[in-house]
Amino acid sequence: xxxxxxxxxxxxxxxxxxxxxxxxxxxxxxxxxADGELMAIMxxxxxxxxxxxxxxxxxxxxxxxxxxxxxxxTATLGERALARMRNAGIGFIFQQFNLLxxxxxxxxxxxxxxxxxxxxxxxxxxxxxxxxxxGLADKPRSRPSQLSGGQQQRVAIARALANRPKLLLADEPxxxxxxxxxxxxxxxxxxLNREQGVTVxxxxxxxxxxxxxxxxxxxxxxxxxxxxxxxxxxxxGHGEVAA
Numbered sequence: 011x012x013x014x015x016x017x018x019x020x021x022x023x024x025x026x027x028x029x030x031x032x033x034x035x036x037x038x039x040x041x042x043x044a045d046g047e048l049m050a051i052m053x054x055x056x057x058x059x060x061x062x063x064x065x066x067x068x069x070x071x072x073x074x075x076x077x078x079x080x081x082x083x084t085a086t087l088g089e090r091a092l093a094r095m096r097n098a099g100i101g102f103i104f105q106q107f108n109l110l111x112x113x114x115x116x117x118x119x120x121x122x123x124x125x126x127x128x129x130x131x132x133x134x135x136x137x138x139x140x141x142x143x144x145g146l147a148d149k150p151r152s153r154p155s156q157l158s159g160g161q162q163q164r165v166a167i168a169r170a171l172a173n174r175p176k177l178l179l180a181d182e183p184x185x186x187x188x189x190x191x192x193x194x195x196x197x198x199x200x201x202l203n204r205e206q207g208v209t210v211x212x213x214x215x216x217x218x219x220x221x222x223x224x225x226x227x228x229x230x231x232x233x234x235x236x237x238x239x240x241x242x243x244x245x246x247g248h249g250e251v252a253a
Contacts, residue, residue, distance in 0.1 A: 015042040015078075016176050016209045017066060022075035024061050024232075035061040037232040038075065045176075048203040048210045050220035050240070052247075053229035060181075062229060063213045067179050068096040080176060097125065101170030105182040107162045109154040115141060115165045116150035122172040140168040144198060160191035167198060171208075178202070180212045184219055196222045217245035 024036040035058045043049055053059040064070040065077055068084055077084045079095060087095065109118045120137035128136070141147055144164040154162050163183060170178055180199070184192030200222055202208040212219060220226050226244045228236040236244045 014045050016045050016047075016080060018042045018076075018078045019062075019065070019072075020076040020078070022062075022065060022072040022077060024058075024065065024070070025073040035232055036065075036072075039229075039232075039234060040075075041227060041234065041237065043177075043209060043211060046203070046207045046209055047225060048200065048223050049212070049225045049227065050223035051211060051213045051227050051229060052215065052217075052220050052245070053235075054215065054247075057229045058232040059213055059229045061232075063179065063181060063211075066177075066211060067100055067102060068092055097122070098173050099176050101173070101175040101178045103163070103166050103170050103178060103180040103183050105185040107154070107159075107166045107186070109162055109165060109169075111154050114151050114153055115146060115157065115161075115168075118154070118165055119168045119172060122169060126173060136172065137168070140171055141165070143171070143202075144168045158191070159187050160194055163187065163191075163195050164198065167195075167202075171202075176209060178208055178210045180210065182214055182216075183212060184214075184216065192219070220245055 019039050019041050022036055022039040023034065026033045026035060039062060051059050051062060065072060068079065071085065079099060084092060116134060116137045119140050120133040123133040123136060138150055141150055144167050146161060146164050149157065149161065157165065184195055187195060196219060199210050203210050212223065214220055221240050223240055226236065226238065226240045227234060228244060228247060238244060
């Protein structure tokens with residue numbers, strides 16, 4: 011861990027305009043994530059955590075305030091540059107895996123490398139190495155329907171690592187898994203973080219998932235309610251408002 015921020019949000023406000031008027035989802039969020047951190051973002055439904063995740067993932071932009079990824083203000087980027095930053099810098103992992111059913115595990119992991127311009131042999135070699143990293147070296151030809159939920163999520167993690175992003179952004183990554191399998195997937199995140207220095211941000215409502223993090227940021231009513239270590243009070247929503 012170098013301490014250099016991978017991302018920084020500075021007084022981020024997000025408004026949505028609808029027929030009923032303007033709804034403010036985020037009220038001046040400021041926070042940084044350092045290189046090599048394993049952080050959990052928590053909050054109940056409607057708290058703003060999904061909006062925050064979309065901004066962190068460069069899928070949405072602040073109404074006011076600034077979002078900087080590796081020091082670059084994302085508001086200064088055009089759509090193509092923003093897409094390049096998102097594809098190269100951020101690996102996404104979702105609750106429902108989002109694997110392509112007609113592709114093998116190897117094909118799913120290799121897909122981002124197609125867009126990166128690698129030739130077939132290099133793509134397949136890198137994809138096989140990534141499957142080995144997540145403990146699936148023996149499953150390259152298996153399709154998602156032939157894999158367990160935990161194995162599918164491991165394929166999704168390998169795919170997210172394909173471009174060696176600065177950030178892994180995981181949205182409820184254990185939500186579709188049983189307790190034992192979920193714990194194994196969390197263990198994989200911790201291994202990637204500890205042994206390879208991968209920066210990980212997990213968005214979750216589950217205290218047991220957040221317990222694996224070094225730091226918990228709890229969002230409530232669009233504001234940072236807590237920012238600190240994963241204490242019992244923080245995990246269950248009784249922490250004090252961060253200074």
